[in-house]
Amino acid sequence: MTKKPSSRRKKDISAQSTDRTLPANSADSILHQDNPANATIDVPAVEVPELTEQEQRDRLHLERKVERAFFEAGKALAELRDRRLYRSTHSTFEEYCKDRFGYNRSRSYQLIDAAVVVDNLHKCPQIVDILPTAEGQVRPLTKLETQQQQQVWQAAVEKAGGKVPTGRIVKDVVQQIMERTRVPNTYQIGEVCQILAKDNPELRGKGGCWCIVTYVGEFSCIVRTWDGEVTVGVQHLKSYNYLPAECQQMQQIYDRINRVYSSGLEESVQRFLESLGKLKRAYLTGLEEKVLSVLETEIKINTKN
Structure with a gap:
């Protein structure tokens, strides 16, 4: 009859195999560490490769697409409305936007009005490099006349230190101008x-x-x-x-x-x-x-x- 290996033997083998997986100096350092919580672990630095010229171009292209998303949406909604391309399924543009995109009337026209403003800002050569990146930045401008929109955006960019201004900055500049011209x-x-x-x-x-x-x-x-x-x-x-x-x-x-x-x-x-x-x-x-x-x-x- 073949005897079963003793459980003691299994434990010895397991212990030996485990010991072989730990470097001797690692075991010693853990055993002699007064406070394991203070132990330091050396992590080798990982070198992050620089973007290639093509990757830089791709990044800029994708960033522009994200920034123009609200503008493209507004342009598309305006065309859908003006050409009445919703008429085969809906009696009104508002109902169509609600069913198709989940936009209420206010949101749909906010995007359309924002696209009109951005189109206007494109015509001003002084600000063509710094354009709105979100609909909220444009919303305060929609109540102004064409020339005022350009002037306010330029002033807001200056107030933001030459960067794209927040909607709050644009709103503040609009308020200042309205108070002066009332x-x-x-x-x-x-x-x-x-x-x-x-x-x-x-x-x-x-x-x-x-x-x-x-x-x-x-x-x-x-x-x-x-x-x-x-x-x-x-x-x-x-x-x-x-x-x-x-x-x-x-x-x-x-x-x-x-x-x-x-x-x-x-x-x-x-x-x-x-x-x-x-x-x-x-x-x-x-x-x-x-x-x-x-x-x-x-x-x-x-x-x-």
Whole structure:
């Protein structure tokens, strides 16, 4: 009968094999170490190779792609909107952006407006080498006119020590300029004015519309347009200087337009109302009066039914 090797033998073999894996000086140093926690371990230095010229070019190219990501997104969204490439699946651009990209209306237009600003900054040779790298750096500029955007960005770059400024720095510079250029508010409640949208994205679609002042603030007014109320800075308003009787007549026209608009008639009707919302006179022509009267009659019939 063959005898099994004793467990003592196994332990001896294991111990011998373990001992052979440790250098003698390592074992001695561990045994004689008063405090193992203070032991030092020598780690050989690893030499990091320098980037080749091709790697440097690749790095710069990829960095530029990251920096331009928000700009390219804004340009793409603007084209999708302008060409209505969403129309096969969605009735509105806002619904499309929400379903496809998870962007709400505000975020979509932030990117679009930022792309417009960056395009404008590209045209200024003094700042072409230091351009925005994030949408937040551009957002404070979207409310400014084209030339002001370039001036503010240059000032912000200087304030940042010649580097790309943070959104906070840009916002501070914008605030300083707005405080210096603000015009006192001389408008009056009931006054009829024209909205000058200029480069203000918040007034998109309102340019050229007439409005009636309903509230006068320090540097802005709340006004009524054909499709609702909006807050407008005084720099974006121009008075028609109508007589009191003409202002009263425009108020009556507004009331009639707003009633029809609020009834929710089809899109073609809204286009007609929009055209009335851009009148540059204090009266309706005979044909405009007839069409508006027909629409008012239609509303009454629908209300009765």
